[in-house]
Every structure is written in structure tokens, then in C-alpha cells.
Amino acid sequence: MFPYLSFMTFFPLAGALLIALTPKGKDNLVRWIALLTTLPLLVAAVKIFCLFDRSLSTMQFVEGPYPWISTFNIEYFMGIDGLSVSMILLTALVSTVAVLASWGIQKSVKSYFALLLLLFSGMFGVFSALDFFLFYVFWEVMLLPMYFLIGIWGGPRREYAAIKFFLYTLLGSVLMLLVMLSFYFYSEGHTFNLLLLADQAKQLGPFTSTAFRHACWLGLFICFAIKVPVFPFHTWLPDAHVEAPTAISVILAAVLLKMGVYGIMRICFPLFPDASIYFSGMIAALGMINIVYGALCAMAQKDFKKLIAYSSVSHMGFCLLGMSSMTAEGFNGTVLQMFNHGTITAMLFLLVGVVYDRAHHREINGFGGMATIMPRYSAITTFAFFAALGLPGLSGFVSEVLCFMGGFKNYPIYTIISVSGVVLTAAYMLWAFQRVFLGAVNEKYKDFDDINMREVVTLVPFMIIVLIAGVYPKIALDLFNSTMTALSHAMGTLPVAGL
């Protein structure tokens, strides 16, 4: 069988090398190479979408395990199940869009696109690796291009934002490294194979001490929580988002944040079922805090991009609330929310990018009456805003409801408080909309061009997906339902209902 996963992981790397070899000054050639590198990824993603067997909960498209470092039993082992396939599809789509959205980059184009493609390699690698060590390597490899992409092409405070992002993530990943090493030394047969480790975890795993299991779980959780980001580890996110160029913000919000949740569900849950259940109340509480706190922060923002950054914090809270239930419903809600948030926030960041490219600022109060100046732009924005605030019929609604349904069974109070977040979301979204698009026309911006064709092309796929997933969510749910059901069985049920 064609090695789809390896192809998707290493093809961008080949593209990056090709770009590095192109002669200086051929910026357009570089842009086209980048686009032509991502299009096959999209094709492969569509192919995976068609070939993926929805009835199976096990790994598919498996490659390996091939020995890589035999001294340490490290293997090259790739494969995807329902959880990863949704992320792979999202990543492929976002990658292509990110290349299109970067078309306007003028500063050292060659390095920019080479780093961007390197970043894609890391992203696909993280979502398909089934060996803990391999996962870790991809996880870290992603950091390097991201640091440069924010630090060189970002806004005025880019250096601060880039180092903050790097330090936070590295802090998390060293904790993951410690847990990974503990797994290696204590597991039966000394392995990094995540599937084998999950099997061993069913009989309480390699660690006999409960306290130690809990400590390891917390280490991993902090690592992933930084990426999600979960309150109180979220402070890097607004900085990184605000300073990053549009395409990087899109990737950051749509894919990188998902890696946190993905990591929790791929590693924390199957490897520590009992500890996960023990801490599920904490996850739910953190989810609630994320939802409400993120929404309140978003409401206080004057910067358009920062508002969306905080809305991401809020929306990722739904994922936490959903997964805390340990039920198939909640898990389905979490994965769907990840996917939906990816598409919707990508749209929002692209839309902010559109107006920023024209006005060169993002003050929400600095606009006004944009609806009359840029009618098409405001129509698309209306659509995206309504998707973000969870209007029934659009995708955000379905996943939020699923998350609430999951969470309500065990943590009714947390869930009820969280529901207020939906109201807050509607409030800040509509308020921002009113300030930017309605009201008196700002004379300065009277002769702005409406959204152009390239920008529309980047947005339309997301709009279609949001609409389809909103009206007919089964098409997405089918992808991961069986995997999530199996995971919830593996986790067992929550013993007592909490708050």
C-alpha cells in the first residue's frame, strides 16, 4: 500500500529542501513550489478520507513498526485512527490555505516558505506517530520553524512572543521527556510503542505506585495543557497570536492548539486510564475556567486578533469539558469541537488578516461602518462570527452541544456554568461585529478594496466545511465515532458523579 502518512510527513520536507536550493530572487517560483508541495498533501488527505474504514476503531494506514534505533527499541511506527484522521484532514486543508494566505509575504520569501513546509512536516508527523520517541521528535521539530516564523515575520513584539512561545512549550516537553523515559525503563520489554504501552496500561501499566502514576499523568497533562492552552498556562497564546503573521496565526490556532488535546487523548488517556479518571474532575473544572475566563478576556480586548486569540482559549475549554466525561458522546464532542474550532478560527484569523493588510492596524474601535465599504467581506465575516458563537445549523453548535451533553452527566454544575460561556461568546462576538462593521463609516477607510479573489479562495473551503458539518455532522462524526467509543470503553466509567 502507498505509504500515505510517510508521504504526507516527508513530502513537505522535500519541498523545503527544493526551496532552499532555488536561486535567490525567484520569489514567485518559491511560492509556487510551496503550493505545489501542499496540493499533493490535500489530494492524499482526500484519498485517506475516502479509504478510511469508519467501522474500525484500530489503527489504519499502519506503516511499520520498522526498527530505527534498535539499542533503545525505538521504532518508526506510523498509523492513524479516527482521532488522528480528523486532525490529518484538518492539517492538510490548513496547510494549503496557509500557503495561499502567505502569498503576500515579501520579506525573505525563500526562508519563509522553507520553514513553513518544515513546520508542515512536523505537524503531520505528530498526528501520525505511534512511537512515543518519534512523537516527541516531531513535537519538538515543530518548535524550531515556529520560533523563526513568529520571530522574523511577526509584528513589533515578535521577539518576545517567539521566545515566550518557545520557552513555554519546551518547559512542557521536558516534562514529557521525563515521563517518556520512565515509560521506557519501567515498561515490559522496554518499549516506546504507544499501542503496546496502552495494552500494558490495561493491567495498571508499568508503574505500580499510584502516586507515581498520578505524577506522570500530571507531567504529561501540563505538557499538553501548555499547548491547548489551559488556564493558567495560556499566557503565551495571545502574544504569539497577535505577533504572528496571519498564516502562522491560522496554523497556530487551527493545528497547534489541537496537538494539546490530541496529546491528552492519544497519550494521557490510554496510558493512564485510572489517573485520567481520577483527575477528570480537574479537567472539567479547568474546561469551565477556560470557557468563562477566555470569554471574559475576549470581551475586554481592543485588539481584533487578541479577541480571537482569547476566543480560542474559550473554545478549547469545550474540548476539555467534553473529554472529562469519559463517555463516547463527550469524546465525540471533543474531537468534533477540535475540528470545528480549527476551521472556524482559521476563518476568523484569515478575516482579521484581510482587514489588517489594508488598514495596518487591528483596533476594534478604529474601524466602523465596514459593512458598507466592504460588503462581501462583511458577509463572510458574519458567517464566521455566527459559526464561532455556535449558531444552530453551523458546525460549532453541534460540537458544543455534544460536549455539554457529555459533561453534564458527571459534572452538571461545571457544565451549567460553562453554558454561560456561550452567552458571553455571543456577546463579545456581536459587540465586536457591531463596532467594526456597523455604525458610522470611518472616512479614512472609505476607499478600501473589498476582499479579493485569493482571499476568498482561502475562505470558501472552510465555509463549505462549516456548513456541511453543521447541517450533516454525521459525515464527520462517522470518522471517529468507533474510535471514540472504543476509547471510552477502555477508560471505563467514572465511579462517582462530581460537581
Place this chain on the structure above:
Amino acid sequence: MKQDLIYFLPELIVSITVLFLFLLDCFIGKRSRRIFPVIAFIGIAAMMLANKSSSPLPSARFFSDMMVFDHVSVLFKYIFGLAGLIAIVIANGSHELEKVDKANYFTLLTALVLGMMLLANAHHFLMIYLSLEMVSLLSYILTGSLQGSRRSSEASLKYVIYGGVASGIMAYGISILYGLTGSMTLTGVAEFLRMNAVSKTALYTSVLMIMAGFGFKVASVPFHMWCPDVYEGAPTPFTAFLSVGPKAAGFAVLLRFFFGALSQTTTSGIEPIKIIGLPALLGGLSIATMTLGNLAALQQKSMKRLLAYSSIAHAGYMLLALVALNAEAVTGVIFYLSVYLLMNLGAFLVLIIVGDQLGSEDISVFQGLSKRGPFAALLSIVMTVFMFSLTGIPPMAGFIGKFYLFGSVIKSGHYTLAVIGMLNSVVSLYYYIRVVKIMYFDEPVDGRNLTTPMVSHASTVFALALLTIYLGLFWNGLANIVGQAKLF
């Protein structure tokens, strides 16, 4: 005796090279000084070949128990040889060493390699003391080799004073240990300690005092004070060697001392003797060393001082593995030293190339380096590789080194130490990445472009960078070689 000489062949080759170089110095005129680095290079390369041919021999002690031959000593000889070869390449053609007498410099450098080899072989405390002093004395002289330079002579004065004190304390420590056990060999001490009860205080005092000598060589707290000054004052090509060669030799003797004299083999493997709390001692030293190194490195303006403090921090990481005192610790330290050699020499070589052309050794010399022409752009990528590797980020070899070190700590169950060590490596990111940051994010202060340096420098720096990445991805080969490491 004849059998002994087979074990001693690599040392013999280097000894002959050194003597030959000394004699040559008397007979050859000032003009043909260029032959010295060539001969030194050939001598050390021949040593490595001899070392390879001797590696299948079984472990043995020779010269009436003065020295020991085992796989660890073979591995260390490779490390020293490689460090020596690269140091010769770096020194040959450096602007800084233009006025230094080439004959002296390369002869003493070769002799220094010999001293390190003897140190890695030493089994008798007399041998340890002698070879440690040999390494030290030659280091003092080479540090001060820039005649007429105030920095260089001051650095060597500080070095010789700290070194003298450390060796005095160590000699006294050895005398106490001798008094306690009546034995001067490492295994003899271990045997005595296994059979007999000794005074805990006296043993602890003597171990602490002996650690002064070793700690001075590896630059661990509290004997690290010389390190920043000496690194800054010494000629940069020698600083580069100093940061990897003698440090590795120090770790060789540390491994021998702790595994030879102060541990015992039980059914579950090697473990430290129980009389004194070695893990607590080493753990404390290691945490203090790495934390001090990392925190002090944050505030440095000079690149050489930054690398000095970073080398202190790295000594701390390696000491952390010694806490474990298990078989993984030996392989971990040797693996780390091998990759540290590559990445640290690489970082110094970049500094030498840039510093020679732009005339400064401050961190600010790297400002906007990536925009100083095509060669500088490549060099910035190379430097980025070294900096990230020193931080320990995959896919660079430095990460695998950390993976080994922390693996051995985790295996021995010292989780708190592992967490502190990991947090330290996060702190270190901040100063390493500052170099990367100013190379890429800042603008150069002037319009000077970097020209391509001599071929040997350029090819060495690229080879080191490629190796650093290659060993980060495919380290099975090195892992297999290092994995055979067995002491005694």
C-alpha cells in the same frame, strides 16, 4: 612487559610524536614551522588507528597495576584523539595564534593529549596524580601562550593558582585515603572498603578533597571559578580544546574513581558503597553546578564567557548521570562527551571564524550575522544547529546526549534530580537562543560581509554541524559503540 606495551601502543605513539616534535624544534629553522601541526596531526591520527586495532583486546591491568586497559579507556582515547585533531585544525591558521610559536604550541598540545590519555588509563593514585598534573601544567602554559597579551597571562596566573590549590587539596585527600585503606590502587581501595569498616568522616573528607582535583578539571562547583576567566583569556582555539578535552579527561578519571574505588558489584549490578551518601553528595554538586552555570550564563556579554558558563552547566548535567552510578551512567557520560565534543567545538569554531574577521568576541559580534553575505548565512544556520544542540532539542545530537543522561538518572529513580536537571535545560534555552535571535532578528551594525575562511576551517565547521544532525537522527551506530563501554 612485552604484553604491556601492546596495551600502551597508542600512548607510545603519541609519546614518540611529542619527543620527535621536541627534537625537531631544536634542529629546524623558523621558516618551516608549518610542519609541526602536520606531524602532530599524523601522530594523533596514528594513535587513533592503533587504538582501533587494540580495541578487541580484553580488559587488563599493566605496568604493575599502574594503568588499566578497558573499553572505556579505548573510547576516551577516541574522544581525546578527535578533540586533538580538531584542535590542531582549528589552531592552524587562526589569526589569534599568528604570533605564537607554532613549534611550542603544537608540541605542547600533543603532549596535553598524551596527558589526557594517561589520565583515562590511570589505575594507581600516583598515576592519577601525575597525569592530572601533566594535563594541568600544560594547560597553564598553553593558556598563557599569547605572549604580550594581558588577558592571556592573567588567565594563566588565575588558572595556575586555582589549579595549584586544587592539586594540593587532592594530594592531601589521597594521603588520607591511603592512610585509611593502605592501598593506592582504585580496585585495592574498593576491596579494602568491602572487607573492612572505616571511619565515615575520614572517608567522606578524603573523597571531598579528591573531588577538588577532579572537580577542578571538569569545572564543577565549587572549583569552577577559574573557568570563565581562563576561557576568556586563553587564545580561543585553545579555549575550544580546553572546553572538551581536559573536561572529558576529568570525567574519565571521575568515572574510574567512583566506579573503581567507591562502588561495589552486587547481583543487581553496580551500586555505590553504602558507607557514605555518594548520591546525595554528587546530586548536590551537580545541581549546584548546572544551576550556577546556567544562571550566570544568562548575563554574559562575551561569547567566550557564555560558552564557559555553558560548559560548567554541561559538566553539571554529566555529574547528574554519575549520581545514578549504574552502567547506563557510564554509557551516558561517554555518549554525552562525544556529542558535546562535536557541538561545542563547532560553536567555538564559528566564534573563531566570525571573531577573526569582525575582530570581537562579544555576543554582539553575531548581530545580524545571517545578513552578512552567503557564507555568513550558511554559518548562521550552522551556529543555530550548535546552539539548539547544546540546548538539547531534537533532531540534534545534544538531545540524544540528554536522553542518555536523564535516562540513567530516571532508571536509578532520582526523579527530583531529573526534574531539576530538565528545568535547567529549559533555562539554558534562553541564552543559547539569544545568540540565534541576534543572528536572525537583528540587523548587522555595519555593511561588512563575511568572506569564506580557509578551507580547513570551513569544511570542519560544516562537517561538525552535519555530524551533529546526523547523530541526532541515526545514533544507533554510536550507541552500539558506546554501549560496549565496560569499566575495568
Place this chain on the structure above:
Amino acid sequence: MILLSHYIVVSAILFSIGVIGVLCRRNALVIFMSVEIMLNAANLAFIAFAREHGGMEGQTIAFFVMALAAAEVAVGLGIIMAVFKKQGTIDLAKINFLKG
């Protein structure tokens, strides 16, 4: 009757004098002399222990330590001369060109 402990006490006193000299004096030459005292304290202990254990090893090492001490002084004095020529002082408190 002079016992082993007498030798050890003398050597410990000598060593302490050396350490105090190193810590309190700022003149490079005096520090060197203090280091010599430390090494001689070690020598005394080596010889005393050698007599106690009845082997030759301790006595041999004493000779080597002496030789090495001489070598160290030779190198050290050379370096002190170089510094004195450059800076006009061998007071360590005043030699502070290198600092971070």
C-alpha cells in the same frame, strides 16, 4: 614515643596553615608558597602512613609529589613573571582585567 597520630596532627596543622595562607593572602607568590606547604603536609602524611602500612608506595609518591611541586613552581613563577611585566603587580586583588 612519637605515634602515627603525632605525624597526622602535624601534617593537618601544616595543611591548615597552607589553606589559610591561600584564603587570606593576596600576593601570588605567597599563595604559591602556601600551596607548597599544603603539598608538604600531604607528603608528611604519605610517609607517616607508609611507615604504618609498611609499604613503599607512600614513600614513592612523596618523591613524585616533590618533583611535581617543583615543576608547578617552575611554570607558576614563569607565569607570575609574565604578569608582573605586563601589569606591574602580583597582587591578585589588583589583577582583575578579566571579569564578566
